[in-house]
Amino acid sequence: MSEENKHHATAAAILPLVGGAANVTSVAHCMTRLRLGLRDRALVRDEQLKALQAVLGVVEDDTYQIVLGPGTVARVTPEFEALVEAENARSAPASPAPADPDRGSGTGTAEALAAQGAALKAERKAKNSTPFKLFLRRIANIFVPLIPALIGCGIIAGLNGLLVNLHWLPGVTPALAAMASGFMALIAVFVGYHTAKEFGGTPILGGAVASVIVYAGVADVEAFGRHLSPGQGGVLGALGAAWLGVYVEKWCRRRVPESVDVLVTPTVTVLVAGLATLFGLMFLAGEVSTLIGDAADWLLSHGGAGAGFLLGGLFLPLVMLGLHQALIPIHTTLIEGAGFTVLLPILAMAGAGQVGAAIAIYYRLSRNTSIRTTIKSALWPGFLGVGEPLIYGVSLPLGRPFITACTGGAFGGAFVGLFNQLGTDVGSTAIGPSGWALFPLLDGNHGLGRTVAVYAAGLLVGYVAGFLATYYFGFTRTMLTELDAAPDSPADGDVAPGERVAEKV
Structure with a gap:
């Protein structure tokens, strides 16, 4: 069986075990997991799903997560999405199906299963939906889509460094350096885009507001008695800028007449959030970024073995509690700086x-x-x-x-x-x-x-x-x-x- 057919077969095997396309409300993936939003958790056949050869495990959180492993999940997900879309397209024109005699009529087993699924979902959410964890989950949702680009550019950077040290292919290394550095130079824009998307704003406006951080012309702007530098504040500044942009945009949507909304709302959003970014957020976020880098250096240079013991020993419990998501912007800030x-x-x-x-x-x-x-x-x-x-x-x-x-x-x-x-x-x-x-x-x-x-x-x-x-x-x-x-x-x-x-x- 070819690789493409194998991944299609995996998707086709998973779909009926999660209740079919009608039970799937959202499809996404991270590094290792297929993340599904489900209408009725009770329709999932867990044991049969875990028994599939390609499935390494399942995790329940705000979404139902099927562990497929790196590489595999990125290939199975589009196949799964295509199957969901095809099945929904086939069933959409049809009239409502009659009640299944095996499931009772109308108010019998179907409602009981729905109530059971809702109870399971509510129980799970009660344990994992504290305000702090929900906030961390949203932060993770901003950065997870960026990880493939970080990995690709990181490997190219490593290859380029090796070639430079060996004095090999001097005509190619500048091109590799450009490929490796281009994404990091503009990462603030991508963070702004996904921040606005996550918090309910217009994604492109979030990217537009965050883009002022990396614009070379900010060197002519003075804030707090100093000239700004392009990239100052990095991803933390982009987070703050885009979040503020979402707040301004929502404020405008509630108050600006519909007839002029298309002109006024984007302009006010970029203007207000942009000025606040240039004359406040970039400087403050830059100071925080510097503190994070200095703190990491101090921690490992003064208490390296002890700090490493605590970090290495506590990381699995942090993952179990969902608190490891707080480290994502810290990692990204350190990569930006060092x-x-x-x-x-x-x-x-x-x-x-x-x-x-x-x-x-x-x-x-x-x-x-x-x-x-x-x-x-x-x-x-x-x-x-x-x-x-x-x-x-x-x-x-x-x-x-x-x-x-x-x-x-x-x-x-x-x-x-x-x-x-x-x-x-x-x-x-x-x-x-x-x-x-x-x-x-x-x-x-x-x-x-x-x-x-x-x-x-x-x-x-x-x-x-x-x-x-x-x-x-x-x-x-x-x-x-x-x-x-x-x-x-x-x-x-x-x-x-x-x-x-x-x-x-």
Whole structure:
């Protein structure tokens, strides 16, 4: 089967298991997950969905998220969207279908399923829809669409740096530098566009307001006694400028007569938000950006090992709580300022601890074929930085191994942080990948060779620490007795992979 047919088949297999096209309200994807908005959560057949070969796991949040892995999700999503559109187009002209006799008439089972789905959705939202988390989710929604460009340009920047250091292809390196830097030079415009889109304004007006930040002519503007510089304030300034533009635009829409709205509203939006950006936001955001860069440098130069231990150890819990989204604008600000973020390689050690823990679980539960099968299928994605299958399918349901996985991440983070403290910066030119997938994006202040060596050694420390912590401290005697029963014993029974974990822990 060709790659195109394989991705089409995956999409076609997923669609009926999520309730069909009529149950899908929105389709999007991030680095690893197909994110679906659903009308009725009760129509989803979870176990059959998880059993699909291409599906690495599922996560419920404000959207229903199907983990497919990097690369795969970007190819499956358009196939899935096309299937949804085609199915909706076929059903649109038809008159309302008669009640299904198997589901009752009108007010029977259909309403019960709808009520059940609404209850499940409300329960999930109650846990994850605090104002702070909703705000962080909106910030993440602004930056997630930019990640593919950050990755592509970051890899080109790394390739260009290698060619420059080797004095190869001198006629090509200026072109590569232009490709790598062009997007970063205009990233404020894209941030402004997506900010306005996320907060309910006109996206192009958000981009227009944010574009003044990167315009070369701002060097002639004086604010707070200083001349501005192009790019000052960066993505933080763009966020503030576009958000203010949305507020002004909505104010105008409520008050400006419809007959002149098309002329007045865009003009007032760009004028008011633009002036506020030039004479206030750019300077203030620039100061905050400088503080963020200085704080990261100070943190790792003075407390590198300790800071790395905390960051590497706490990152998995932050992901579970959704608080890691607050780091996205910080990463982007560091990349804008220094060319790379020193935080991401440390945080990536959390994935190394998770992999080490999974290997230890594999050996400790030598007779539990269901868990070992899950680990075998999820381990290689884990090495490449896709940790959801191991987290949600193995360590988190077990409990203690999740904590020991965090311990492995802490020791890996401490190792990389120590080298930062000793003067060897280990950074990433883009956000998104981790694990082995981060190698092409590495950069630092002492050459690529040393940077790669420190990061690789940090991964090894994370693997070993996660393995040892889990092997020796990840299980109580009771857990081992219950989870590692012989295959033919009553404890095993005829259960599906993963069911025993949910029952015993």
